[in-house]
Amino acid sequence: MSLVYSSTGSEEFDDERLDTLLAESRAANRENGVTGILLYRAGRFVQFLEGPASRIASLMRSIVADPRHRNVRVLLQGDAERRHFPEWTMGYKRVAEATGPLPEGFRSSFEDLEGGDPDGMLRAVRELSFWFRVRARDAD
Amino acid sequence: MATGQDTDHSPALWSRVEDGFYVCTAAGAFVGYVDHRAGAHHAFDQFSRAVGAFATLTDAMVAVVGSRGEGVTS
Numbered sequence: 001m002s003l004v005y006s007s008t009g010s011e012e013f014d015d016e017r018l019d020t021l022l023a024e025s026r027a028a029n030r031e032n033g034v035t036g037i038l039l040y041r042a043g044r045f046v047q048f049l050e051g052p053a054s055r056i057a058s059l060m061r062s063i064v065a066d067p068r069h070r071n072v073r074v075l076l077q078g079d080a081e082r083r084h085f086p087e088w089t090m091g092y093k094r095v096a097e098a099t100g101p102l103p104e105g106f107r108s109s110f111e112d113l114e115g116g117d118p119d120g121m122l123r124a125v126r127e128l129s130f131w132f133r134v135r136a137r138d139a140d
Numbered sequence: 141m142a143t144g145q146d147t148d149h150s151p152a153l154w155s156r157v158e159d160g161f162y163v164c165t166a167a168g169a170f171v172g173y174v175d176h177r178a179g180a181h182h183a184f185d186q187f188s189r190a191v192g193a194f195a196t197l198t199d200a201m202v203a204v205v206g207s208r209g210e211g212v213t214s
């Protein structure tokens with residue numbers, strides 16, 4: 001199954017804190033057959049998780065209880081025919097907060113993600129996943 | 141034959157993910173994206189193939205939307 005949630009970091013996550021979190025997550029995910037990506041932007045997390053339903057369910061119980069973040073909000077959850085991030089035990093990117101004005105007629109992916117409109121949320125999830133793939137390819 | 145014509149009429153919708161990175165979708169499907177780097181707006185089609193570099197975002201958007209329906213093997 002696949003699941004996407006957002007949350008608010010309890011404290012400022014500097015590189016060292018994030019490295020620790022990622023190292024432990026990747027090791028556990030490799031063991032559990034979980035893949036996905038984690039985005040960090042303006043003190044907030046967005047995480048995509050995919051893997052066996054029972055694993056995702058138990059992982060989410062741990063994640064919800066983790067004091068390093070709060071306001072964990074599941075945005076999307078469902079059966080997945082295939083993995084979108086099979087090669088990432090937990091891909092990570094920090095997303096810079098936009099500073100310039102939104103061009104006229106444009107939507108904001110991060111606003112739509114939390115906006116409550118199901119179509120907008122789904123679209124935003126796809127946009128972020130797409131952005132991640134482009135940036136990951138750039139980094140190669 | 142690729143004509144450069146808009147073969148799909150669902151409206152194109154643009155979203156900003158971060159400054160300089162804009163994704164275009166139509167009815168939930170990817171149309172392409174624009175990535176601003178080194179002073180130019182680079183346009184890419186749905187397969188992330190470059191379709192040109194432009195001075196303005198508007199020109200890059202036109203190029204992305206113009207790539208719709210091209211190279212689709214369906």
Ligand SMILES: Cc1cc2nc3c(=O)[nH]c(=O)nc-3n(C[C@H](O)[C@H](O)[C@H](O)COP(=O)(O)O)c2cc1C
Pocket residue numbers: 021024025026028029038045047059062063064066068069090
């Ligand atoms: C933002 C965030 C993302 C996390 N992602 C994962 C993850 O992908 N995999 C994982 O095993 N733990 C992840 N964790 C850590 C879990 O919350 C938890 O610490 C870990 O699963 C150990 O849980 P346990 O003490 O209940 O065994 C994440 C924590 C945070 C705050």
